[in-house]
Amino acid sequence: MHSAPSSPPPVRGPSDHDVRDQIVEAATEYFGRYGYEKTTVSDLAKAIGFSKAYIYKFFESKQAIGEVICANRLHTIMAAVDEAVGTTASAPEKLRRMFKTLVEAGSELFFNDRKLWDIAATSAGEMWPSARAYDEHVRALVTRIVRDGREAGDFERKTPLDETADAIYLVMRPYVNPLLLQHNLSGAAQATRQLSSLVLRSLAP
């Protein structure tokens, strides 16, 4: 479940992996309690009982730890979306489930941990690799669903595929990007249904 760090994988034994995991786990809990922005690597080291230098052996910065936490959460959301989409063959239904699950899983994973949310916001605001990968995954999934729907005769084919997929992504973006979702949480479930219906009307052959 833990994504690889962005630096090339160092040659380390499995126990080093365990230490990385241990740091990430402790950091998730610590950031979750005291907030990401307010915490320093020193605070974190003290809390885990490691030296600061030892943590820096595994992560080059606080952001590198935050990035792994963020990547893990986004990975969990995408896994939930892929699962929800995978259980139906109908492209219109895939689109509805994709949007619904993105909003539900995103709200739950970031907003039930209010303190962890600032990692997601920083990540989305600064376009960390995890946030970019998440964006690209969502875009690619939209494109695939639209293509499938066109092949099945469910969706119109006049509009260029890229244009259609880009515009649908733009409709979803305020509910997918954690930085924007915070402003759209109230009424998000109903908004998601209404916007899915509008998108499906726009796709009618």
Next chain:
Amino acid sequence: MHSAPSSPPPVRGPSDHDVRDQIVEAATEYFGRYGYEKTTVSDLAKAIGFSKAYIYKFFESKQAIGEVICANRLHTIMAAVDEAVGTTASAPEKLRRMFKTLVEAGSELFFNDRKLWDIAATSAGEMWPSARAYDEHVRALVTRIVRDGREAGDFERKTPLDETADAIYLVMRPYVNPLLLQHNLSGAAQATRQLSSLVLRSLAP
């Protein structure tokens, strides 16, 4: 151009109106230079050369002054939108112009005055009367354009009018609400075009 205060109009001579205007004008400049959140009524009074008590004779709070400034700006945006929409008879073109002008005028009026933006954000975040009135004006305009387009045979009539108008408003909201627009400024012009096209496809009869 200046909207009425939300409290019942006091019985005052025309010179009181002039004083109100003078305070609003000075406050617009002062907030624009030092920021709304950071400024107190005392700071403002000192800058204008009035006593704090004298300002409180005309406005019950700093928010009451901010509310008039905000209402004035939103009024200017809506006037620009109404004008842009009024110069065409075609409902699809009205919808495009409405969205485009909302984004352009909104960006210009709030973001060229970065320091004034926090009034708009506070207003949208706390749903001041001016922000609510603006929202309702936008919603009403969307409903009117969709109704006109249906009557002219440009738009489909199967979907309930309210449902269609609500969903279109939701598509526009991230670019209309100043709190959200700040996150969507980059690429807003292209996004507006793509979303207008998607909305128009959804309205096809």
